[in-house]
Amino acid sequence: MSAVLVVHGGAWAIPDELAKASVDGVKAAARKGSVVLRDNGRALDAVEAAVKALEDNMVFNAGHGATLNVDGEVELDAIIMDGRTLNCGAVSSVKNIPNPVSLARAVMEKTSHVMLTGRGANLFAESVGFSTVTTHALVSEFERKEWECHKTYAAGVLEDFNTQWTHDTVGAVAVDSSGNVACATSTGGIRNKMVGRVGDSSVIGCGAYADNLSGAVSCTGHGESILKVTLAKLILSHVEQGKSVADASDLALQYMGERVQGGGGAITVSPSGKWAATFTTQRMAWAAAENDVLWSGLDPNERKKENLN
Amino acid sequence: MLPVVVVHGGAGHIPKERAENSTSGVCSAVRLGYLVLQEGGSSMDAVVEAVVQLENSPYFNAGCGSVLNVKGEVEMDAIVMDGKTLDSGAVSAVRNIANPIQLARLVMDKTSHACLTAEGASKFARSMGVPEVPQESLITEYSRMRWKKNLAPEANPVECQMGKMGTVGAVAVDKEGNVACATSTGGMLNKMEGRVGDTPCIGSGGYADNLSGAVSTTGHGETIMKVMLARLILFHMEQGQSAEAASDLGLAYMKSRLGGLGGVVTVDPRGNWAARFSSQQMSWAAAQNDTLHYGLYTGEHFRRSIRDTH
Numbered sequence: 001m002s003a004v005l006v007v008h009g010g011a012w013a014i015p016d017e018l019a020k021a022s023v024d025g026v027k028a029a030a031r032k033g034s035v036v037l038r039d040n041g042r043a044l045d046a047v048e049a050a051v052k053a054l055e056d057n058m059v060f061n062a063g064h065g066a067t068l069n070v071d072g073e074v075e076l077d078a079i080i081m082d083g084r085t086l087n088c089g090a091v092s093s094v095k096n097i098p099n100p101v102s103l104a105r106a107v108m109e110k111t112s113h114v115m116l117t118g119r120g121a122n123l124f125a126e127s128v129g130f131s132t133v134t135t136h137a138l139v140s141e142f143e144r145k146e147w148e149c150h151k152t153y154a155a156g157v158l159e160d161f162n163t164q165w166t167h168d169t170v171g172a173v174a175v176d177s178s179g180n181v182a183c184a185t186s187t188g189g190i191r192n193k194m195v196g197r198v199g200d201s202s203v204i205g206c207g208a209y210a211d212n213l214s215g216a217v218s219c220t221g222h223g224e225s226i227l228k229v230t231l232a233k234l235i236l237s238h239v240e241q242g243k244s245v246a247d248a249s250d251l252a253l254q255y256m257g258e259r260v261q262g263g264g265g266a267i268t269v270s271p272s273g274k275w276a277a278t279f280t281t282q283r284m285a286w287a288a289a290e291n292d293v294l295w296s297g298l299d300p301n302e303r304k305k306e307n308l309n
Numbered sequence: 310m311l312p313v314v315v316v317h318g319g320a321g322h323i324p325k326e327r328a329e330n331s332t333s334g335v336c337s338a339v340r341l342g343y344l345v346l347q348e349g350g351s352s353m354d355a356v357v358e359a360v361v362q363l364e365n366s367p368y369f370n371a372g373c374g375s376v377l378n379v380k381g382e383v384e385m386d387a388i389v390m391d392g393k394t395l396d397s398g399a400v401s402a403v404r405n406i407a408n409p410i411q412l413a414r415l416v417m418d419k420t421s422h423a424c425l426t427a428e429g430a431s432k433f434a435r436s437m438g439v440p441e442v443p444q445e446s447l448i449t450e451y452s453r454m455r456w457k458k459n460l461a462p463e464a465n466p467v468e469c470q471m472g473k474m475g476t477v478g479a480v481a482v483d484k485e486g487n488v489a490c491a492t493s494t495g496g497m498l499n500k501m502e503g504r505v506g507d508t509p510c511i512g513s514g515g516y517a518d519n520l521s522g523a524v525s526t527t528g529h530g531e532t533i534m535k536v537m538l539a540r541l542i543l544f545h546m547e548q549g550q551s552a553e554a555a556s557d558l559g560l561a562y563m564k565s566r567l568g569g570l571g572g573v574v575t576v577d578p579r580g581n582w583a584a585r586f587s588s589q590q591m592s593w594a595a596a597q598n599d600t601l602h603y604g605l606y607t608g609e610h611f612r613r614s615i616r617d618t619h
Contacts, residue, residue, distance in 0.1 A: 086535040093426045113504045114531045117402045118427030120503015196429010197422045205512045205537040224423045228395040230512040230540050237544050260395055
């Protein structure tokens with residue numbers, strides 16, 4: 001069967017000035033990940049490669065380009081999950097690591113745990129040879145300026161408009177030619193978040209989930225809302241009940257909007273290669289590689305097609 | 310049928326010499342939770358009250374009595390969730406406070422976030438006037454002994470897990486039909502520094518939704534996370550399974566898919582409840598209709614009037 005990789009670069013009201021860079025970024029990441037899938041590559045390797053590419057890209061709020069917490073520091077969250085075994089690795093509130101998704105994978109493969117946080121996660125990174133970068137290297141000038149500017153707003157003011165917040169978490173899902181699914185999500189969190197705030201991205205079943213029996217999901221959007229409805233697992237529970245990946249994603253996102261007034265997006269893939277990129281926010285930058293086609297989109301119902309190679 | 314509160318003191322293998330303290334601990338906690346409910350208190354107040362009791366008791370792996378991480382230090386996780394609004398609050402890897410469950414509730418009530426970790430959680434605690442306690446006050450001789458034993462290279466980690474005291478938790482339905490859950494733990498014996506288990510992860514350590522019910526879990530954390538045990542049980546209840554059947558289905562799946570053992574306390578909005586476990590034991594107690602229910606070993610179900618002060 002043909003392998004599929006879907007990637008997202010965040011669901012939010014992406015401004016026009018960031019639109020092209022966001023779409024270019026997800027397409028480049030999808031291309032990188034699909035190279036891994038070729039020649040019977042593993043879904044797990046593909047999602048890691050795709051998310052690394054997004055983390056390395058300053059445009060997105062993950063790894064390089066991450067947003068700042070209230071103290072002006074970068075704290076990163078990431079998760080990766082293997083649908084075949086349900087093995088999972090996650091890190092929350094980790095500092096100065098350029099590729100948190102790779103650290104999450106190391107937690108999964110080199111420890112008997114699923115999740116490490118804070119200083120413990122950084123100590124582990126050091127123990128397995130991950131190099132660090134300065135906070136300065138991770139933060140864009142644009143972000144630092146935005147952070148200065150937003151510091152003057154009370155957090156409460158922004159809350160009512162959670163769909164307007166920058167939510168450019170990144171993620172990827174894939175199914176390989178063996179029918180194994182995998183997912184990965186990575187983020188710097190919300191700008192001006194409290195120190196130590198953990199959103200959905202590193203929480204299993206919320207920011208992401210993968211199970212060969214149903215599929216793989218990676219989510220983006222208002223983190224606290226995604227947590228409340230355990231969005232990734234909710235989508236897959238609909239798939240288990242017989243819904244298509246598109247319908248399952250629509251239903252779950254609709255529910256999140258109605259029940260807790262949260263906006264977001266999700267990319268979903270089934271073990272048989274069906275996929276969907278769905279969102280209730282104004283925009284979501286996404287791309288999908290299937291056979292030799294690269295699909296991408298930004299605005300609702302938009303689907304552009306081009307050659308993968 | 311309402312109100313109801315069900316409490317657990319951990320699933321695993323509770324050594325005989327600690328069994329009595331474990332049972333009396335959960336019974337005390339459930340009595341206090343029930344009192345809150347009888348006086349018209351919310352299910353959230355009741356579960357927090359019950360868990361605070363268990364955190365304060367040295368006989369459980371939460372607050373005082375927490376297991377130690379590999380460095381011999383205490384790092385705690387906790388979660389609360391409100392079934393009416395789906396609001397939740399959680400803390401992970403927090404140090405030097407007596408009641409992580411109360412801090413978790415403050416995260417829910419006083420911030421726009423759902424989870425704070427490590428130093429950030431401590432910073433928030435300070436800002437809320439939560440007193441910092443010396444680590445020594447949380448460490449018991451028993452937990453220190455288990456930690457030392459487990460450091461030995463020939464220690465069998467699985468076997469050593471079996472001897473640990475358990476995560477604690479509670480679920481309740483109040484007179485208004487609102488459900489809530491609370492779970493608190495010191496985590497896994499000799500865990501890596503910064504290891505976060507299922508407890509503060511919504512859907513894994515606990516979940517509460519007025520549309521289906523509330524669950525608090527205990528057992529092998531990593532396995533509970535991989536199957537999202539609390540949410541899984543509630544999905545079954547949404548599809549019409551009873552609290553007991555859904556709990557058994559969830560636990561059976563965890564065992565057959567991943568070989569992991571655990572236990573849960575579950576309640577639905579109508580007051581049906583269950584205390585189920587796939588491990589050897591789980592200390593649990595429930596209060597409903599002025600009756601105290603409790604047990605420890607599989608198949609045990611004792612009943613007494615809640616007024617019996619034994």
